[in-house]
Amino acid sequence: MPTHDELPEIRAAEREKQGSYRHSIRVCMAAGCLSQHEGTIRKALVDAVAAEGLEGEVQVKGVGCMGLCAQGPLVMVDDSILYEKVTAEDAVDIVKALDKKPVKRIQSSLNIPFFQRQVKIVLENSGIVDPESIEDYISRDGYAALSKALGEMMPGDVVDEIMNSGLRGRGGGGYLTGLKWSTVSKAISDIKYVICNADEGDPGAFMDRSVLESDPHRILEGMTIAGYAVGAQKGYIYVRAEYPLAIDRLKTAIKQAKRLNLLGDNILGTEFDFDIELRLGAGAFVCGEETALMASIEGRRGSPRPRPPYPADHGLWGQPTLINNVETFANVAPIIRNGGQWFASIGTENSKGTKVFALAGQVKNTGLIEVPMGVTLREIVQEIGGGTTNDAGLKAIQTGGPSGGCIPVEFIDTPVDYDSLRMLGSMMGSGGLIVIDDTASMVELALYFMEFCMTESCGKCIPCRVGTAQMHNLLNRIVRGEARAEDLELLEQLCDLTRNTSLCGLGQSAPTPVLSTLKYFRHEYLEKIAAPPAEEAAS
């Protein structure tokens, strides 16, 4: 049962153990790479190390996402050599090349903007720690923030620190995290809850998945600190069932944290009790909406309800509830460790810190990146992303998933922050960033997102249930070249209706892909509108 004093001992022991190796070989065991090698690379490396008789000198470690998913499976040697598209057959060569020249044939460059332009806070451990080892996490200052919060800070101080950091919710809305914490902490109730929203569902987005698979303890630590700050005793992680690896690693992490008394009763020997349970989503996108998510945790149909009352006041089982997204919680430990001021020094005036993006679409370096707020879309796409695949012309950048919009290439020098993206008719969203080249049809893109919203609508309110279906129908007619000018007008009216009258964020934002493509690429719609029949045109 470690107390505050014993945590540093575990840390020191683990550091000594890791420092005793001459070399460290890290194999990506996150979903992207793992799906290609199923752990065979790690096994082959372990065997190769054994064959060379280097067991005591070379550490082979499974780690989380290193970011450059497009070139996976990735293997990193001693922070200095990165191997790409590795197969199990390469293992012997990799081990033999230790202390010698790296294996040229699979060597990837670390000296590229993809790695150099990133600033890692959320992903600082990703690709470095073994997500299945709590000791490894502790060795990287893991749970130091929790120890500091419980040992040196009052709950109010923790809330203040988060407030000072200027952290805004990373799930899409961008609400001030400190304000949310403060509201829940002020709610008067014996029972409060903390919920981590890990129901990531935007097409092309895998930020939360990666964080959970690569550094699960970071989320547990953030949630536990939140529980202490707002006065909650119980936390839930609502994670989609489609993320089996993340679920496994979270389960392991919870077990380990309980073993070391970092979760459960009397955490670190204090009076503070906090427990975390997993709840698996059943595949509905709308369950990412906070009221639907809570209904789902309660075992009811996952459909949203009107707000207010907000969860901070009337949440899970009617109790005050704090809901934050995975990435938001991932920022908590570093903020507590380094102070709110430190965090606030990164980013722009109204958007602090960094943002993790899942780069997808027609871009060379698809993968996971973390950049400071305020970098331009050009830096993200052209430098970090390496430009479009096949060097096709860049046409637009889609952010915010099905709730977001398309930003045309002329705005590529826009800084990425909550307000700039909103000004352009898109949104930060949870971090999906899809690069669109000039071969894509924007009308078809809008149709795709509308189909997504239509099938994911819960069906409770009429504008979203029928509105999305009718918009989908109209977009289909436009794509097929069967639509008339009045159909476009009707489409715009439906967009207006659905945006302004829907019950929850899903419906309210469902028209955004259409509206933003209409705003910037209207000509593509007009080109597809059929000319009126001759006799009508004549009359």
Place this chain on the structure above:
Amino acid sequence: MAVRSRIKTLKIDGRDVSAHEDETILQIAEENGIFIPTLCRIEGLSLIGACRLCLIEVKGWNRLVPACHTHAEEGMEVFTDTERLRNYRRMIIELLFSEGNHVCAVCVSNGNCELQYLAQRLGMDHVRFPNMQPVRKVDMTHERFVLDRNRCVLCARCIRVCDEIEGAHTWDMRGRGIDARVITDLDIPWGDSETCTSCGKCVNVCPVGAIVEKGRAVGEMTKRKDFLVYLSKMREAKK
């Protein structure tokens, strides 16, 4: 201990009105004879805010809010009948008509239908959207009642009355979005339901001709809704 409720004064459509702080705009409007259309709401059942017909504008608020879910605040200025709201409401009714099979001329509830009433009252004279012609099942298996999902508007009144008043929870919703539909028990034929008490409350709260009594001809189905207010008041009094 005496129950204390503060009084608020506010303006609805330019009229000065007073209200208890726990009253909704919808209740206040009704007390003052101001019409706000509703469909999912029925007095005596919980509120779900789903139909979006009662949306109102409040001066200084940038969003429309449902009158059924919005409480009175001192000095607020509410508008219930603006051009914008009228357009939205008409369009919502149009969407309902395009979604199902709402042909009044052949419906048992013709003349006694809340959807029909709203369409007339809100001036919906045509539907601009193509009918979606859904394939929806009719359930005739119950001894006395019929469920015609083609006429269902998914207001969930049947689900709520069965759960909240009758306590049977026979009804529920299945599927998502445009495929959502009401079901009995775990989607078994109504006649096979072991939880249904055949009380008929769902029939009487259904605003349209979706849940009706058997053996009615066109226009013959009338519904009695007073029982619900009575039952819920008695229930409250007992508590």
